[in-house]
Amino acid sequence: MKLWNRLMCYCRRRSPWLFHMNAGSCNGCDIEIVASLTPRYDAEQLGVRLEGSPRHADILCVTGPVTHNAVEAIKTVYGQVYGPKAVVAIGSCPATTNVFIDSRTLAGPLNLHIPVDVFVPGCPPRPDAIILGVAKAAAILAARGNKPAAITTEPEIVGECAGHCACRDSNEKEVQA
Amino acid sequence: MNVLITSLARLLIFPGIVFAVPAAWFFLWVERKAVARMQGRIGPPFMQPFYDFIKLVGKETPQRTGAGGMLMKAWPLIAVSAAAGAVGLLPVLPASGGFQGDLILLLALLEVPSMCIIAAGFSSRSIFGEIGSAREAVLSVSYNIVFLLAILSIAASQHTFSLSALAQLPASPLRLLGIAAILVCLPAKLHLNPFSLPNAEQEIYSGPMTEYAGPELAMWELSHGLEWVAATGLVATLIAPAFTLWWVAALVFVALSFFIVLLLSVVASATARLQIDTTVRFYWQCTLIFAVLAVASALFMRFRA
Numbered sequence: 001m002k003l004w005n006r007l008m009c010y011c012r013r014r015s016p017w018l019f020h021m022n023a024g025s026c027n028g029c030d031i032e033i034v035a036s037l038t039p040r041y042d043a044e045q046l047g048v049r050l051e052g053s054p055r056h057a058d059i060l061c062v063t064g065p066v067t068h069n070a071v072e073a074i075k076t077v078y079g080q081v082y083g084p085k086a087v088v089a090i091g092s093c094p095a096t097t098n099v100f101i102d103s104r105t106l107a108g109p110l111n112l113h114i115p116v117d118v119f120v121p122g123c124p125p126r127p128d129a130i131i132l133g134v135a136k137a138a139a140i141l142a143a144r145g146n147k148p149a150a151i152t153t154e155p156e157i158v159g160e161c162a163g164h165c166a167c168r169d170s171n172e173k174e175v176q177a
Numbered sequence: 178m179n180v181l182i183t184s185l186a187r188l189l190i191f192p193g194i195v196f197a198v199p200a201a202w203f204f205l206w207v208e209r210k211a212v213a214r215m216q217g218r219i220g221p222p223f224m225q226p227f228y229d230f231i232k233l234v235g236k237e238t239p240q241r242t243g244a245g246g247m248l249m250k251a252w253p254l255i256a257v258s259a260a261a262g263a264v265g266l267l268p269v270l271p272a273s274g275g276f277q278g279d280l281i282l283l284l285a286l287l288e289v290p291s292m293c294i295i296a297a298g299f300s301s302r303s304i305f306g307e308i309g310s311a312r313e314a315v316l317s318v319s320y321n322i323v324f325l326l327a328i329l330s331i332a333a334s335q336h337t338f339s340l341s342a343l344a345q346l347p348a349s350p351l352r353l354l355g356i357a358a359i360l361v362c363l364p365a366k367l368h369l370n371p372f373s374l375p376n377a378e379q380e381i382y383s384g385p386m387t388e389y390a391g392p393e394l395a396m397w398e399l400s401h402g403l404e405w406v407a408a409t410g411l412v413a414t415l416i417a418p419a420f421t422l423w424w425v426a427a428l429v430f431v432a433l434s435f436f437i438v439l440l441l442s443v444v445a446s447a448t449a450r451l452q453i454d455t456t457v458r459f460y461w462q463c464t465l466i467f468a469v470l471a472v473a474s475a476l477f478m479r480f481r482a
Contacts, residue, residue: 007231008231010228011228011229011232012232012235014222014224014225014228014232015229015232017229038218039216039218042218042219044209044213044218044219044220045218045219045220045221045222047222047225047228047229051383052378052381052382053305053386053387055387055388055389055390055394056383056386056390058232082236082390082391083237084235084236084237146237
């Protein structure tokens, strides 16, 4: 039984299937997710596969600052992913709502609605940071097994924002507020 | 008694389950790796289909209730057992038995997974599943005519419906024509580009598989892999010359199947998905003529002989 659990953990870490969900993103991060699957970065070496159906997925990749319209959809899709599952928030938008902070059309950030395991900040993040975030999420998922994700656990933060992009201004705004 | 033991050994050991399941994973890996190499990527590691299978087995099982739920649980199991039975019928080893008419049984078993996919898509009651199933049904009506006529022309030209007899006989030019027709049908049978319409990724989500998850999806992946082994194995046994040494026969069988998988994957990565009406027109207008010609000439040669 112990051997079977170790094998299962090993296989879960090496076979993360993604479902990509756009929660009001500007399409910048979505293009970077696709870029991480292209020949230059080739995430399939880690067993990553972009799946068409959330039922098949292990890791939910959310981009965008979570608009009011997207909240219900995010909760539905999160429920449709069968466990063990993990959530990766890609870009600065789902982490902090970025330049759209204080907008009345937003219900973000993402971790108010579903438990987030890994944040990949950046506007947009580099494909290698996205791949690192997915690999971290796969390791978290393998360690956690079938236990439900707790909303209170401290999420991982992968990479850092280069500072030349729009989210620096929003951070300054946050400091002033 | 002896016959029973031989057929059980064929079903369970070689070329049945003990051989066919690792072979299915290997062929799934060859397909993904070949597509990756064609796109200039490195591709998944060697054990990837095995990791995927174990991971899917360990995922949560969807709760399904009622008759519809029971059917949805049953379809992948029926598909896997039919595909495994089809692999077990292949006459890989010389003097491995077989009976008159096992070719017909093999064709029937090869058809079961695709019927299960159609039924699964409709019983999942998802709109994407229903679109996928409708496409699979239309596709299966189109390619199966050509596929069956090609097999029929081979069987008619050599006077037998027994697979082992067909494997022993030397290949005639007419049989090569039939094999070419079968190869044209295989991409549609295995849902590969340019005929990957039923499971068209990113177009209708995952088609009939949209509502499947966890261990059930693992069974679908396995049945797809076994279909690979059975379909390429059928072509390999028709091409391969007869050997008396059993290990030479087995090696030649595996090598030929490997090259057919490679060929199909390269074609799949080099082409884009066709529309459903173009696909149907391709099979009914372009390919059917050759299949009918092949059957007609097979019958003609038979009457002349």
